[in-house]
Amino acid sequence: MSFFAHVFGWFTTSSNWWGPQGILLLFWHQLTLSAVVVVGAVVLGGGLGLFLGHTGRGGLVAVNAANAFRAVPTLALLTLLAIQPAISLKWNGFLAAWIALTALAIPPILTNTYVGMREVDADVRDAAKGMGLTGGQSLRTVEAPLAVPFVMAGVRTASIEVVATSTLAAYVSYTDLGTFVISGLNENNSVLAFSGALLVAAMAGLVALVLTVLTRVLTPRPLRRRRAVRANDLALPQPVGGTQPL
């Protein structure tokens, strides 16, 4: 029982919350890193997915390439970037972490955006054309809104993965909540590692929750009911294979 008493003691020590190595600052570091990564990945992966989905050309190649990229272990990418002199520990490891995590975040966003765009009913596309909308107008006012549930599924998956994996950025000297875990493991301080791990887990849960709410808010109202059916999945992989239409 004394172990958990120590953990409790760690959480109730105010110096562990404030200051340059405090929980609040490191939480902020992890949040900003993850946010910058996800926003960048939405612009890159989402933009490419919208474009490929709209034109319907070259999409499968891009999606397959993106999925193949998923097999790359992030720890390898992160450490490899961190030992390159040009990147090394620039901005206290932020740069290496940014690039490695972006590579992790793009595939789910790109894939889901592309699939979402292709799932838009061909009749709807035709109707938009028939009403005289240009390609760009149809993309902005018709196709993209209909693809939102898919895009957000990708953003949610990517965000959860990024927040989880940004813990590893602490290994290449970026300081975030993972720092507690890594230093705890290195110094054989299981109280520190355990407490840090609880914080990391809590943060991952929080992000999953916030994104579930955000998905609902961003989904155009008439599409919400369909989403709600699947709203109970936090980071769930969709059932794969078989003959399920989706």
Add this chain to the structure above:
Amino acid sequence: MLIGTNPFFRWSYVTDNWSQIQADLVQHIELSVIAVAIGTAISIPLAVLAWRYRLVRAPVFGIASTLYIIPSLALFAILGPITGFVASYPTAEIALVGYTLLIMIWNTVAGLDAVPEDARDAATGLGYTPTAALIRVDLPLALPFIFAGLRVATATVIGLVTVTALIGLGGLGQQITYGFNIGYNTPIIVGLVLSIALAAVADLLLVGAQRLAVPWSRTRRPREVAGV
């Protein structure tokens, strides 16, 4: 040691350290196979229960998805003090198994849900008891989904095993942390390339196994719409 200059890749590292690389590869395979095997053995009965009894469904999915969103490094650090040893197979395996649960249960339940009503009626008409129908009709028809789940779970586990290097295991992850610690590219690239290759070979084996186990359905690429 070969530190000094840091070329992108140096073959002599591979030939000089082949026995260590081989040992890491074997450990990687061991950790992965144990995790996927135990994960499957636990998931399929749980999935059947969740599919049969609505009441079981919510807690099973709740626990599995909670485990799933806890970052791996955190789960290792949380389990360490509980199992008593940080750098141990039990710590690593419990966490790795935890990640396979959601994927396997989700796919198995989806597969059972997708069994055509006609097939089930036919089984009843032939006088099958519910258990016999489950074993001879429902589960075999769900196999394409179960295999799809196995492929995703296997790829996920092979990737996650590298992270166990931070708690002193790691398989090929040890090459990665070693390369990082001495600031040398080659071991990291060895770890990266071999773990991708391992994932590719494992996937091919599973596709082959599926062809044998489910001869009536052609293998489809797993669709990862919401991703894993």
